[in-house]
Amino acid sequence: MQRNFARFVHSAARKQLLEKIIRVDHIGELAANYIYAGQMVVMKGTAQSQIIENMWKEEKDHLDIMEKLVAKHEVPPTIFAPIFGAAAYALGVGTALLGKEGAMACTIAVEELIGQHYNDQIKELINDDPVEHKELLQTLAKMRDEELHHHDLGIQNDGLKAPFYQSLKWVIQSGCKGAIWISEKV
Ligand SMILES: [Fe+2]
Numbered sequence: 447m448q449r450n451f452a453r454f455v456h457s458a459a460r461k462q463l464l465e466k467i468i469r470v471d472h473i474g475e476l477a478a479n480y481i482y483a484g485q486m487v488v489m490k491g492t493a494q495s496q497i498i499e500n501m502w503k504e505e506k507d508h509l510d511i512m513e514k515l516v517a518k519h520e521v522p523p524t525i526f527a528p529i530f531g532a533a534a535y536a537l538g539v540g541t542a543l544l545g546k547e548g549a550m551a552c553t554i555a556v557e558e559l560i561g562q563h564y565n566d567q568i569k570e571l572i573n574d575d576p577v578e579h580k581e582l583l584q585t586l587a588k589m590r591d592e593e594l595h596h597h598d599l600g601i602q603n604d605g606l607k608a609p610f611y612q613s614l615k616w617v618i619q620s621g622c623k624g625a626i627w628i629s630e631k632v
């Protein structure tokens with residue numbers, strides 16, 4: 447009886463962990479798509495547009511993966527999805543209006559945070575059960591690697607030279623942290 451109860455508590459905790467991870471990653475990937483959609487409105491036809499298109503393509507794949515996971519695990523998306531989507535689109539347009547460096551600075555700031563965030567989730571899943579979560583761990587590790595590649599592309603393409611880079615980074619990362627905090631809960 448006691449063992450059954452312990453098992454019940456454990457599987458409820460695992461379900462909660464998975465829901466938290468999938469809900470926040472789903473909105474994160476949706477937001478990434480909105481950022482690049484916004485940036486491309488401004489950057490279309492510029493020398494950087496192909497780099498942005500390529501990153502956007504990987505974000506489309508990420509979103510596709512997360513949408514399948516949302517369906518598989520029946521995770522309700524965060525109720526703030528429309529607001530975060532609009533904010534991400536505005537961020538994309540706004541940073542691109544600062545110039546190509548601004549657009550790349552946005553990618554650097556976001557991906558630095560998201561790379562860490564995926565690593566934190568990977569640690570949580572390994573602590574819970576590396577065998578049980580094997581497939582998800584592989585998925586998250588692949589996405590993390592691609593996000594970190596975007597981060598590096600942002601640096602290679604002069605993102606650190608954006609005007610007020612440090613302030614811009616602080617604002618973007620604070621916004622992302624707030625969105626992550628909320629999305630892990632509702
Ligand atoms: Fe992504």
Ligand SMILES: [Fe+2]
Binds near residue numbers: 505
């Ligand atoms: Fe990304």
